Amino acid sequence: MARMKFICDAERCIECNGCVTACKSEHEVPWGVNRRRLVTVNDGVPGERSISVSCMHCSDAPCMAVCPVDCFYKTDEGIVLHDKDLCIGCGYCFYACPFGAPQFPQAGAFGLRGKMDKCTYCSGGPEENHSAEEFRKYGRNRLAEGKLPACAEMCSTKALLAGDAEVITKIYKTRVVTRGKGEEIWGWSMAYGGSDKLSDLPGGKA
Amino acid sequence: MKNAKPSSRRNFLLTAGLGTAGVAAAVATATRGEKPRAAMPGATEGSGYRLSEHVQKYYKTTKV
Numbered sequence: 001m002a003r004m005k006f007i008c009d010a011e012r013c014i015e016c017n018g019c020v021t022a023c024k025s026e027h028e029v030p031w032g033v034n035r036r037r038l039v040t041v042n043d044g045v046p047g048e049r050s051i052s053v054s055c056m057h058c059s060d061a062p063c064m065a066v067c068p069v070d071c072f073y074k075t076d077e078g079i080v081l082h083d084k085d086l087c088i089g090c091g092y093c094f095y096a097c098p099f100g101a102p103q104f105p106q107a108g109a110f111g112l113r114g115k116m117d118k119c120t121y122c123s124g125g126p127e128e129n130h131s132a133e134e135f136r137k138y139g140r141n142r143l144a145e146g147k148l149p150a151c152a153e154m155c156s157t158k159a160l161l162a163g164d165a166e167v168i169t170k171i172y173k174t175r176v177v178t179r180g181k182g183e184e185i186w187g188w189s190m191a192y193g194g195s196d197k198l199s200d201l202p203g204g205k206a
Numbered sequence: 207m208k209n210a211k212p213s214s215r216r217n218f219l220l221t222a223g224l225g226t227a228g229v230a231a232a233v234a235t236a237t238r239g240e241k242p243r244a245a246m247p248g249a250t251e252g253s254g255y256r257l258s259e260h261v262q263k264y265y266k267t268t269k270v
Contacts, residue, residue: 004255123254143254143255146258146259146260147258147260147261147264148260148261148264153264158267158268161268163255163264163265164257167265171265171269174269
């Protein structure tokens with residue numbers, strides 16, 4: 001079974017916000033809610049880097065652990081989704097998430113937030129596939145259409161990669177090896193699997 | 207005779223009201239099952255990720 005993941009290649013991201021726009025447009029995300037956004041490190045300084053951030057669909061998701069109504073669930077492909085009918089808008093998931101992924105559509109008196117909204121990896125929600133109800137609550141279900149998330153497909157420089165973890169880590173690793181730096185970073189094999197040796201990569205340097 | 211005119215007016219208003227309600231009900235029924243966007247042809251089977259032609263094409267573009 002494939003395990004779906006995002007990787008953002010900071011060396012390629014040109015901060016065009018195409019991924020952010022694609023997401024908002026595809027799912028008709030309301031004003032004030034950003035399922036995906038760009039974070040720039042050392043903005044304005046030579047050598048600045050940008051990465052596209054959304055829900056990273058964690059393997060051991062902290063949002064799932066803290067939700068008092070247990071509205072989160074994980075699909076067979078490792079995608080973390082939630083049921084808006086169960087969500088009480090408490091905001092615990094927002095405090096638990098290291099990426100700031102959970103979004104809330106309202107900011108009213110007495111902590112009123114509304115139902116939480118976040119990236120669904122373009123795979124809808126618990127409603128019937130392609131139903132009007134699914135689209136209204138969670139957006140379009142591209143995965144069921146045989147596609148990948150709109151943000152990654154829209155990315156002009158292909159900095160944002162989405163898909164089966166096995167496939168995209170190989171693509172990313174090939175890029176790093178081609179650049180000739182970065183692959184030696186400690187923990188590479190833990191993060192992306194496989195071996196740290198360049199020779200183990202198909203077409204990699206010996 | 208004196209009541210004939212107001213009665214026909216009431217009937218007209220009643221008929222118009224019922225007609226409007228009927229049209230509204232028909233529109234509501236028609237739009238209830240409407241999908242936001244039609245699914246891609248040939249992409250209706252399966253509910254999750256699969257290595258479709260579209261996905262394979264995407265993987266190819268990332269290797270540039």
